[in-house]
Amino acid sequence: MPRGARDPLPSGDEARLLTRYEDVRRALSDPRLSREGATGSDAARITDDDSDIFNSPMACTLNAVGHERWRRMLSRWFTAKRVQALRPAMERTADRLLDEMPDHGHPADLVSHLAFPLPVFVICAMLGVPEADRDSFKGWSDTFPSMAKYSRDEVTTAHREFEEYMAALVADKRAAVSAGKAAEGEEDLLSLLITATDAEGRPLSGEALTATGQALLLAGHETTAGFITVMAAHLLSDRRRRQRLLDDRSLARQAVEEMLRFDPSGGFGMIRYVHEDVELGGTVAPRGTTVVCSMSAANRDEDAFDRAAELDVTRSPNPHLAFGAGPHSCLGQALARTEMQAVLDVLLRRLPTLELAVNGAELRQVDGLLTSPPAALPVRW
Amino acid sequence: MKVTVDEARCCGAGQCALIAPEVFDQREEDGIVLLLDGAPGSRVHAAVREAASVCQAAAIRVSETS
Ligand code: HEM
Ligand code: SF4
Numbered sequence: 001m002p003r004g005a006r007d008p009l010p011s012g013d014e015a016r017l018l019t020r021y022e023d024v025r026r027a028l029s030d031p032r033l034s035r036e037g038a039t040g041s042d043a044a045r046i047t048d049d050d051s052d053i054f055n056s057p058m059a060c061t062l063n064a065v066g067h068e069r070w071r072r073m074l075s076r077w078f079t080a081k082r083v084q085a086l087r088p089a090m091e092r093t094a095d096r097l098l099d100e101m102p103d104h105g106h107p108a109d110l111v112s113h114l115a116f117p118l119p120v121f122v123i124c125a126m127l128g129v130p131e132a133d134r135d136s137f138k139g140w141s142d143t144f145p146s147m148a149k150y151s152r153d154e155v156t157t158a159h160r161e162f163e164e165y166m167a168a169l170v171a172d173k174r175a176a177v178s179a180g181k182a183a184e185g186e187e188d189l190l191s192l193l194i195t196a197t198d199a200e201g202r203p204l205s206g207e208a209l210t211a212t213g214q215a216l217l218l219a220g221h222e223t224t225a226g227f228i229t230v231m232a233a234h235l236l237s238d239r240r241r242r243q244r245l246l247d248d249r250s251l252a253r254q255a256v257e258e259m260l261r262f263d264p265s266g267g268f269g270m271i272r273y274v275h276e277d278v279e280l281g282g283t284v285a286p287r288g289t290t291v292v293c294s295m296s297a298a299n300r301d302e303d304a305f306d307r308a309a310e311l312d313v314t315r316s317p318n319p320h321l322a323f324g325a326g327p328h329s330c331l332g333q334a335l336a337r338t339e340m341q342a343v344l345d346v347l348l349r350r351l352p353t354l355e356l357a358v359n360g361a362e363l364r365q366v367d368g369l370l371t372s373p374p375a376a377l378p379v380r381w
Numbered sequence: 382m383k384v385t386v387d388e389a390r391c392c393g394a395g396q397c398a399l400i401a402p403e404v405f406d407q408r409e410e411d412g413i414v415l416l417l418d419g420a421p422g423s424r425v426h427a428a429v430r431e432a433a434s435v436c437q438a439a440a441i442r443v444s445e446t447s
Contacts, residue, residue, distance in 0.1 A: 025437065029437070029438070071393075072410075072411040072412075075393045075411045075412030075413075076409060076410060076411065076412060078412065079395050079412045080396075080399045080407060081398065081406065081407065084399075253400075257435075316431055317430070317431045317435050318435060319434060319435040323394070324437075325438075326392065326437070329392050329437060329438075330394065331394065334394065334395040334398075334399055337399060
């Protein structure tokens with residue numbers, strides 16, 4: 001693909017596609033480009049409705065709050081130390097889910113019984129979403145990213161119901177907090193955020209709290225579930241790779257990074273709006289250009305990674321862009337990394353009894369050609 | 382080995398603190414990097430180098446001169 005090609009988006013608007021590592025990294029970190037600008041009226045749109053989460057009313061509410069202020073208020077819940085403290089609970093949950101898998105029949109699907117429920121459980125526990133509500137949440141979250149599968153009405157309804165649910169949850173928590181009823185130990189993120197203030201002593205508005213809850217629930221599980229699936233597939237499909245990791249368990253961390261880098265499904269890429277002329281990919285992107293940063297292409301750029309097309313679990317250092325870069329880089333990356341490491345550890349511990357229940361052709365698909373994480377991953381034990 | 386960090390560049394996502402927790406931590410209130418040890422022992426040099434080279438904000442500087 002030529003550098004910085006101009007490509008029509010599904011909406012019909014044009015944007016410049018960036019595929020080289022250095023260009024993508026620069027576009028994501030350079031202050032002359034912004035994500036907020038990409039929701040403006042003269043920016044190219046990805047689709048011609050507002051079902052994209054970064055163009056939704058939720059995203060607009062968050063933009064209005066002020067991104068830097070919002071991020072600073074939230075960062076404390078996503079530090080390495082905080083998420084490390086959650087790791088034992090993640091491993092227990094993964095073990096329990098695997099223990100329960102035989103109850104679901106044989107072969108069982110690793111996606112619906114491990115890769116999906118684990119991140120939902122982790123983010124719901126963090127936010128303080130009651131366990132009983134998690135199933136309705138699954139229905140909504142299935143609807144959002146599948147614009148092709150559901151009608152526009154269905155997507156709009158799901159968005160509305162999800163917002164109403166979150167607004168009600170925030171109201172409940174606010175009532176509990178102000179009545180001093182938030183029981184001991186009920187220190188979930190949403191309850192604490194109700195009374196939190198920024199550096200100037202201002203709290204977040206009710207709408208901003210609702211939008212934050214929605215954003216974290218959505219951001220927190222879909223991608224993570226996809227990556228857990230891909231990781232399990234890579235692990236179960238290649239005996240040598242598996243043995244390498246069993247022989248040296250300290251490789252788990254690097255292995256997770258390599259699965260993140262290697263993923264070819266990174267979605268469409270991140271969009272950015274150019275506020276001032278900037279040189280990208282050897283030419284000037286004039287002010288007003290919309291660029292699409294393909295992280296998955298960048299992560300396979302031979303100029304940035306030796307043998308970029310090979311999955312090498314010992315690769316180090318591995319400065320991949322799966323979590324983006326710059327001021328919007330994934331806030332939940334320490335959490336996502338820790339979830340993936342916890343699952344990898346648990347799988348390695350249980351491996352001798354766990355194997356894929358699909359054949360070679362399907363495996364090859366899993367191992368490099370897929371464009372999105374497999375919808376199901378049948379396993380037996 | 383001498384290590385310095387640039388708080389203004391840091392985006393607070395904590396990759397350094399996951400890789401080399403002996404050397405990097407994060408501020409409790411906003412996740413920005415905290416340098417725990419500016420002259421770490423050789424046992425952690427590899428981890429520190431890795432942290433510096435994967436920090437997308439280029440907020441970590443390592444100088445190898447003892
Ligand atoms: C493997 C799993 C994950 C991947 C690959 C991933 C990837 C990304 C990427 C690429 C961005 C940048 C968006 C942009 O530049 O416009 C992002 C942003 C974000 N992610 Fe993640 N993410 C993952 C898991 C999570 C988790 C578990 C959470 C926790 C709630 C989370 C929360 C967020 C938030 C809040 C943002 C917006 C940050 C901001 O705008 O400042 N992500 N993620
Ligand atoms: S890796 Fe870099 S950007 Fe991330 S917390 Fe550490 S210093 Fe900050």
